[in-house]
Amino acid sequence: MNIIAAGIFDAFTKNNVHYLLGGLGITVGVSIISVIGSLIFGSFIGIIIYEKIPFLSRYVSIINDVIRNLPLLLIIFFVYFVLPVIGIYLPVFWATVIAMTVFESTMLAEIIRGGLLAIPIGQTEGAGSVGMTNQQALLNIILPQAIKKMIPPIISQLISLVKDTSLAVGIVLAEMTFRGQIIYAQNSNYTIPVFIALAIMYFILNYGLSLIARWFDHRMAA
Amino acid sequence: MVENNQDNMIQFVDVEKYYGHFHALKNINLTIKRGETVVLIGPSGSGKSTLIRAINGLEPIQEGHLIVNGYDLHDPKTDINKIRKRVGMVFQHFNLYNNKSVIENVMLAPRIVSHIPEEENEKYALELLDRVGLKDKAGSMPSMLSGGQKQRVAIARSLAMKPSALLFDEPTSALDPEMIGDVLRIIQNIAKDSDMTSLIVTHEMNFAQNVANRVIFMADGEVLEDSKTSDFFKKPKSVRAQQFVDQVQNH
Ligand SMILES: Nc1ncnc2c1ncn2[C@@H]1O[C@H](COP(=O)(O)OP(=O)(O)OP(=O)(O)O)[C@@H](O)[C@H]1O
Ligand SMILES: [Mg+2]
Numbered sequence: 001m002n003i004i005a006a007g008i009f010d011a012f013t014k015n016n017v018h019y020l021l022g023g024l025g026i027t028v029g030v031s032i033i034s035v036i037g038s039l040i041f042g043s044f045i046g047i048i049i050y051e052k053i054p055f056l057s058r059y060v061s062i063i064n065d066v067i068r069n070l071p072l073l074l075i076i077f078f079v080y081f082v083l084p085v086i087g088i089y090l091p092v093f094w095a096t097v098i099a100m101t102v103f104e105s106t107m108l109a110e111i112i113r114g115g116l117l118a119i120p121i122g123q124t125e126g127a128g129s130v131g132m133t134n135q136q137a138l139l140n141i142i143l144p145q146a147i148k149k150m151i152p153p154i155i156s157q158l159i160s161l162v163k164d165t166s167l168a169v170g171i172v173l174a175e176m177t178f179r180g181q182i183i184y185a186q187n188s189n190y191t192i193p194v195f196i197a198l199a200i201m202y203f204i205l206n207y208g209l210s211l212i213a214r215w216f217d218h219r220m221a222a
Numbered sequence: 223m224v225e226n227n228q229d230n231m232i233q234f235v236d237v238e239k240y241y242g243h244f245h246a247l248k249n250i251n252l253t254i255k256r257g258e259t260v261v262l263i264g265p266s267g268s269g270k271s272t273l274i275r276a277i278n279g280l281e282p283i284q285e286g287h288l289i290v291n292g293y294d295l296h297d298p299k300t301d302i303n304k305i306r307k308r309v310g311m312v313f314q315h316f317n318l319y320n321n322k323s324v325i326e327n328v329m330l331a332p333r334i335v336s337h338i339p340e341e342e343n344e345k346y347a348l349e350l351l352d353r354v355g356l357k358d359k360a361g362s363m364p365s366m367l368s369g370g371q372k373q374r375v376a377i378a379r380s381l382a383m384k385p386s387a388l389l390f391d392e393p394t395s396a397l398d399p400e401m402i403g404d405v406l407r408i409i410q411n412i413a414k415d416s417d418m419t420s421l422i423v424t425h426e427m428n429f430a431q432n433v434a435n436r437v438i439f440m441a442d443g444e445v446l447e448d449s450k451t452s453d454f455f456k457k458p459k460s461v462r463a464q465q466f467v468d469q470v471q472n473h
Contacts, residue, residue, distance in 0.1 A: 126317030126379075129278055129306060129317075130306065130383050131335040140319075141322075144321045
C-alpha cells in the first residue's frame, strides 16, 4: 500500500505531469484536425457514392472499401515509412493526421452513405415529382432527415478516432500514450499510476464527446 | 422524329421498357390530349405504375419516344426537371417530406424551383390547403396526419406548382375506407378543370365511370384496350378486361 502510494506521488513530478499534459495536447491536436478533416472528406465521399454518379461513384466506392478494410496502423506506417520512398517526407505529427484523416474519412463515408440510404426512396421521388433537382432534394429533404440518424454512429466513430491516435506510438509520435511509456520506463513503480492517469485522460476526452453527442440528440429531437 | 402536336400532353410512341431482362412495357402507343381525364386500370403487375412513373421520368424507357409537354423523355438532352415542374405526381404512399410541416411541404418547390415570392407563395399555399380542407393543419407535421389528410396535402403540394398535368398512382389504395370518398371528390374536382390533364390509376370503378373521358386497360405490360368510358363500361372489347371489371366490381 505504502509503496503504491509513494509511487503515485513520485510518478507525478512537475516535469512528468508537464510532459504527460504535452502528450495530451498532441493527442487532442491530432484528434481535432483529423475529426474536422474526416468529417469534410467523409461527407463528400459518402455523398458521391450515394449519388451513383456514372463511373465516379463506382471507383470512389472501390477505393473507399479497400482503405476501410486495411488496419489503421498499416496506413500510418505507409504514410510515414513508404511515402518517403517516393520523395514525400512528412513530420510525424502530420503523417499521423493524414493517415487518421484518410482512414476515418472512409469509415465516416460508409456511415453517411448508409444514413442517406436509410431514408425511404419515396422522399426523393416526392421531391423529384415537383421538379427539385437531386441536389435540392438532398439538401432540403434527405440530408436533414439522415443527419439525425447519423449522429450517434458518427460520434462513436469519432470516439474510436481519439482512441486510435495512440496507434501513432508505432511511429514514435510523442502523444499521450507514448509519453506515458517514457515515464514508466524510468521507474516500474510509475507504471500503474501512469496507466491510471492515461485512462482518466482518454476517458475525459471521449466522455466529453459523448456529452456533445447527447446534446445534439436533444437538440435534434426538439 | 415524331411530330410534335401541341394538343398532345402525353404521347407514347413504340415505347419499350425493361427491368433487366423483364419486359415491363411492350410496344406502348398512346396519346393523351391536353385537358383529358384518363383512367388506367389493369391487374396487379400489369405495368400501370411503370407506365405512369415513366411519364414523370421516374423510370427510364429503353426504346421509343415518350413526349411529355413537348419534350422527348428518351432524348438525353431533355432536362427532366423542366417536365416535372409541369407534370405533378400523387403517390399511393403520399411521399410527403417528413421533415417539413404541412405548409412547408406545399411551399418548398414553388420557392426553390420556381422562385415564387414568399408572400404570394404562402397565400397560394393556404388557398390550396383550404381547397383540400386542411387549412387548420398548416403548421402540423405529416406524422400527425391521417392517411387521407396526408394524401390531400400531397395533392395540394402538386397543385402548388400549377401543373398542366397530374398523374395519380392508386391515390386511395393505402387509405382507410372512410377516407377514400373525400380524396376522390378532390381529385374529381381537379380533373373536371378543362385545363388539367389527368391520368389516374385506380381500382375504384364508380369513380372511373364518373370522372374519366377514356379508360385504358393494361395486362402483362401491354395496352389491351383504349376506349371511351361509356363504351368500356357498357362492354369491354377484350375478355381479359371483361373478367377484370367483373372481378373488381364483385369484390
Ligand atoms: N424496380 C423494379 N425492378 C424489377 N421489376 C419491377 C420493378 N418495378 C416493377 N417491376 C415489375 O414490373 C411489372 C409491372 O409492375 P408495376 O408496378 O408497374 O405493376 P402495377 O400494374 O402497377 O401493379 P400494382 O397494381 O400491383 O401496383 C411487375 O411484374 C413488377 O414485378
Ligand atoms: Mg402499381
